[in-house]
Structure formats: C-alpha cells, structure tokens
Amino acid sequence: MTPTNDHLKTIATVIFVLAIVPFALFAVPQLAGASHSYVVLSDSMSPAIDAGDVVFVADEPTDEISEGDVITFASADVASGTGSSLVTHRVVDVVERDGQTAFRTKGDANEEADQELVSPRNVVGVVSFHLPLVGYVVTFASSRLGTVLFLVVPAVLLGGGELYDLYRGAFGEEEGT
Incomplete structure (x- = not known):
C-alpha cells in the first residue's frame, strides 16, 4: 500500500469517527456524562440553542438550579397527563410558591417569560451542552x-x-485483476 493510500485511509477513518460520535452520544448520552438527550424542535432558545440541535441533559438536584441555568422540563400539560411535550428554557427567576421552590423560565428568543411556573418535580435536568444540527x-x-x-x-x-x-472466489478470479 502506498503512503498516499495510507493517508487517505486515515483521513477516511477520522471522518467516519467524527460523523459517528455525535449519533453515538445521542443514543447513549451517558458516554458524555448526561442522562438524557433530546432534539430541539423550536427556535425559542435561539441563538444559544436552535431547532435541530441536540441537547444533553444531566440530572442535577433541583435545589442547585439557579438563575441562568438552562433546564429541560415537562410542560404543565404533560404534568397533568394531557400532553407530551418537553421544553428547554432558561431559568430567569427562582421563586417561592406555596412554600416550595419553583422556576420561572423563558426562551431566549421569547419576549415574555413562560406563563406557568415550573415545579421541581417537572424538571428533567440541566442542559450540560448541545450539538448543533x-x-x-x-x-x-x-x-x-x-x-x-x-x-x-x-x-x-x-x-x-x-x-x-x-x-x-468461486470462479477463480484473483483480487486486483
């Protein structure tokens, strides 16, 4: 094998690995220290996180979540059993509601904060990183x-x-001919 072929094989292997790693991480987010991975469906967190990005969410005690953290949570319709959407938004305030901590969230691209406060029991985790596209x-x-x-x-x-x-092989042809 010539040095050029060796270089081409090395380049092809590197490209293949770089192409596969993001999908392996999506399939097994624990490889990246996260507990979940999700595809973002809207631009509500743009420009920080865009639709089509994958977010990796790590479990974190809710008492450690603070203003500025980006969290993924079950929306109120999910919590009540009437829907099935997860939302990824930034915490803009940590408030007390009925003697318990709750989170006011807002998408970076949204003008107003979300109407519903997020209960700690609805928090899936904190976004640790994301992969674009x-x-x-x-x-x-x-x-x-x-x-x-x-x-x-x-x-x-x-x-x-x-x-x-x-x-x-059955008809006796040799390789390279």
Missing part, C-alpha cells in the same frame, strides 16, 4: 425513508459486496 439527521433517521437509507441500503450494499466476493 445533529437533531435534523436523528429526526430524519427516525422516518421511514431515513430507516431505509441508513439501515436497508447499507445492508444491501454490504450483502452485495459479500456476494460479489463469493462469486469472484
């Missing part, structure tokens, strides 16, 4: 077309390559 690929991969492109097509190509190698 990865969520678009994750969302696409979850679709029917994405499943075909990311699973079926590579499987067919790998299988086809193996069948071709078997065919070449």
